[in-house]
Each structure stands twice: as C-alpha cells, then as structure tokens.
Amino acid sequence: MRIVIVAAGTWGDVRPNIVLGQALQGAGYEVLLMASEEFRSWVQQRSLAFSAINVNIQKLLDSFSSSTNLRSTLQTIRALAPATLQMGKDITAALRKGDVLLINESGLGLINGVVEKYQLRVILINFQPFVPTHEFPTMLPKLPAWMPAQRAYNRNAGWFIRRTNWSMMGGHGNKIRREQFGLPKQTWHKHREMLEGIPSLLLVSRHVLPPPVDWQPTQRVTGYLFDEDSKWEAPADLLKFLDRGEPPIYIGFGSMRDKNPEDLTALVLEAVKRTGKRAIVLSGWAGIGTMALPDQVFPLKYAPHHWLFPRMAAVVHHGGSGTTGAAIAAGVPAVVVPFIADQPFWARRVYELGVGAAPIPRSKLTTDSLAAAIMAATSDHAMRDKVMTLSRQIAVEDGIGEAVKTIREFLA
Numbered sequence: 001m002r003i004v005i006v007a008a009g010t011w012g013d014v015r016p017n018i019v020l021g022q023a024l025q026g027a028g029y030e031v032l033l034m035a036s037e038e039f040r041s042w043v044q045q046r047s048l049a050f051s052a053i054n055v056n057i058q059k060l061l062d063s064f065s066s067s068t069n070l071r072s073t074l075q076t077i078r079a080l081a082p083a084t085l086q087m088g089k090d091i092t093a094a095l096r097k098g099d100v101l102l103i104n105e106s107g108l109g110l111i112n113g114v115v116e117k118y119q120l121r122v123i124l125i126n127f128q129p130f131v132p133t134h135e136f137p138t139m140l141p142k143l144p145a146w147m148p149a150q151r152a153y154n155r156n157a158g159w160f161i162r163r164t165n166w167s168m169m170g171g172h173g174n175k176i177r178r179e180q181f182g183l184p185k186q187t188w189h190k191h192r193e194m195l196e197g198i199p200s201l202l203l204v205s206r207h208v209l210p211p212p213v214d215w216q217p218t219q220r221v222t223g224y225l226f227d228e229d230s231k232w233e234a235p236a237d238l239l240k241f242l243d244r245g246e247p248p249i250y251i252g253f254g255s256m257r258d259k260n261p262e263d264l265t266a267l268v269l270e271a272v273k274r275t276g277k278r279a280i281v282l283s284g285w286a287g288i289g290t291m292a293l294p295d296q297v298f299p300l301k302y303a304p305h306h307w308l309f310p311r312m313a314a315v316v317h318h319g320g321s322g323t324t325g326a327a328i329a330a331g332v333p334a335v336v337v338p339f340i341a342d343q344p345f346w347a348r349r350v351y352e353l354g355v356g357a358a359p360i361p362r363s364k365l366t367t368d369s370l371a372a373a374i375m376a377a378t379s380d381h382a383m384r385d386k387v388m389t390l391s392r393q394i395a396v397e398d399g400i401g402e403a404v405k406t407i408r409e410f411l412a
Helices: 011-026 037-045 057-065 070-079 081-094 105-110 112-118 150-181 188-197 236-243 261-275 305-311 321-329 343-352 367-379 381-395 399-411
Strands: 002-006 030-036 049-053 100-103 121-126 200-202 219-221 249-251 279-282 297-300 314-317 334-336
Touching: 002 011, 011 030, 011 037, 011 321, 011 399, 030 037, 030 081, 037 049, 049 081, 081 105, 081 112, 081 150, 100 105, 105 112, 105 121, 105 150, 105 188, 112 150, 112 188, 121 399, 150 188, 200 399, 236 297, 249 261, 261 279, 261 367, 305 321, 314 321, 314 367, 321 334, 321 343, 321 381, 334 343, 334 367, 367 381
Parallel strands: 002 030, 002 100, 030 049, 100 121, 121 200, 200 219, 249 279, 249 314, 279 297, 314 334
Antiparallel strands: none
8 A cells, every 4th residue: 555645745745744654654555755855865865755846835835924914915826827827737746546645734735636536545744733723723813802603613613724725725725626527617615525535644743732522533633753864973163062951941942934034134133132042043044143153152053952952942943733742742932033924823722821921023132032932931930840751741641653553554
C-alpha cells in the first residue's frame, strides 16, 4: 500500500510530515512525500521518495504578508490562481489508484476530482484545528466573555473557515475535475459532506488542546511529531556563547517573511538591550539579525528546537504549531508574535494555558511591548512552573506512535 503525504507549506509543515513519513515507512508502508522543490534534498536525505509541487513558498508568503486588508487579500488570492491551479495538477498527477492520501484539510477542495475518480482513501492531517466545535472558534477571534451565543459563534466560526477554504480552492478543483476527469462540478454542499465523512488527525498534544467533546470518534488529537535531528552537532561558536553567561532569550520567526527586516532587527535589538538580557537571533526567512550584532546577541542560522530551547530563558516566536509545541516541551515560557493563519490561535492558547506572555501581533509589535513581554516571561515564576508541568505531560506522550497507530486503525 502506498501512502502519499502532501506537505504544501513551509518548513514547519514539511518537517513533521517527514517524521510521519519515516514512521509510516518503518511500519511497512510505501511512502511518497510531496512538497515544494526547495525541500527535495531534506526529504531525500531522510530516505523518502519525493515528488515536487511547483509552488514557491517564499513568494507565496511574500504575497500574503503584503496583504493588509480584505480587499488586498482577495486580490492576492486571484493573482496566485495560476500557481494554486498548478499545485492541484501536480498533486493529481502524482496520485494513482489504490493510494492513501494524507493531506491538510485546506488543500482537499483542490484535488477532490482525483479522490472521487480513483476512489482514494483520505485521512486529513492538520496542525491547526479545522473541525468545527462549540468549545472554541477555530482560527477566528474569541467573543468577549459577556456576549451571548458563545457556543453557536464558535461552531459557526469553524464552518466559516471551512467555507473560506472552499472558496479559495474549490474553483480550481472544479477546473481539474472537468478538464482531467470529465466529472461534474463539485458544490460546497457536496464538499461539506465529504469533509464530514473523512477521518482527521490534529497533530498536537491533547494537553495543549484537549479533544472537544463534540468531535466525532474519527476526529483525533494524536500528539506532536517532534524531529530529534540526532545527527546535528552544535557549532563551537554557539557552545562558546552559551557558556559565556546566563541562559539567553531565543528570538526567531521561522518561515515568516517581513517587509522590513532591517527595521524588525533594530526593534528586536533595542528590546533586548532594554531588558539587559543576552539573546540568540535566528535569521530565518524574515532575514533578521543579518547585520553586525552586539556581543550579547548571537546570530543563528539553524539549531534543532529540541536541543536549543531547553537552554533558553524564554522563546520569542511566531506561533507556528510545531514551534509552539517545541517551546512548551522544552519547559520554557514563550512570547508569541503571530503573523498569519493559525498563529493567532496558538498565541492565544499559549496565553490561556499560562505558559507565555500576552501575545503581540506582528502589526502591533513595538520595542516597548517586546521588552515588557520578555521581562514578564523571564520573571514570572508561576508561568515557569506551569510550562514545566505541561512539559512533563508532553514528555510521556508518543505523538509519532499514536499517529501511526491511528492511521493504521483508519486503514484497517
């Protein structure tokens, strides 16, 4: 049996899918992982078969990061239509009868034609909660506590996100259905029925987000897919910096792009200076920290989260699901600066759990707010105790094993 894993996203999406692919391959399945061409070498180094999705992830993020309102966002979506359509064609071309497809829910509307034509078995693998629930709004703001109809709002928010995904992908999916398979147009109603009939995994810890009581038995929370990267060795200059003083602050925004990396770097450096702390700054795709830095700040290109984060006093990050989980697993308080997508959801969740400072959206980030949040994260003993407790709970989970076990169950 061949399992095709589609990881159409940034490194934060691709890396845990590689871990899952390796585990499934170890369990006896044939695995093909699909991702942007830039990740080919990483995938193949892990002994997984690779097929390219012809989409430039950095360009895609640049387009969305420059969209500041609904109108410009819609214009961006229209401008990216050819790339989105090509992505659907690439995925469709790689699939064959008898395959099992693992894909993030947001991409399902793009390839429903091949799923229907080949009668493929599908399992949704998500790093954000798409399944509607009365308990919280999926990727939309919470209502103020005094407002009525909280449960109805929460569930409708989930369906709004699903409907929005369909609006972005469904038209392209219908074009592929018609041109390649001669199938009739898929409607939102039919797509909704498809979603409700497909099992899904939320790949985060149940201690970070407990399974809602109104989810179905086929909708599971299985745990984080951490990548140990055991072959990595810390460079001498990084070890020397760590040994030279107290634990530093980590500041990095992963694959998030920034229109003004020089200004963001200046903001970060001034905030660090005001706190009197040492810091490690990850350049990432945002391009921060590439200029000359003061002695108390170390420029970092890469280090595995599982190795680096436990050595930090606090972690300032963008709120991606994987980075959020790694910071909590390390037992280190966080300051989350969300940019887009599900990041505000995880930023809010970190704060609700008491394991991080109040989130600061990128659009509202200032030197004062960042410095204050860093001081809060490094001085609040209750916050430190809560994140250490949660870290111990995550440590006994087996997210990879549970995900493989659940997939095998669904395929039985």
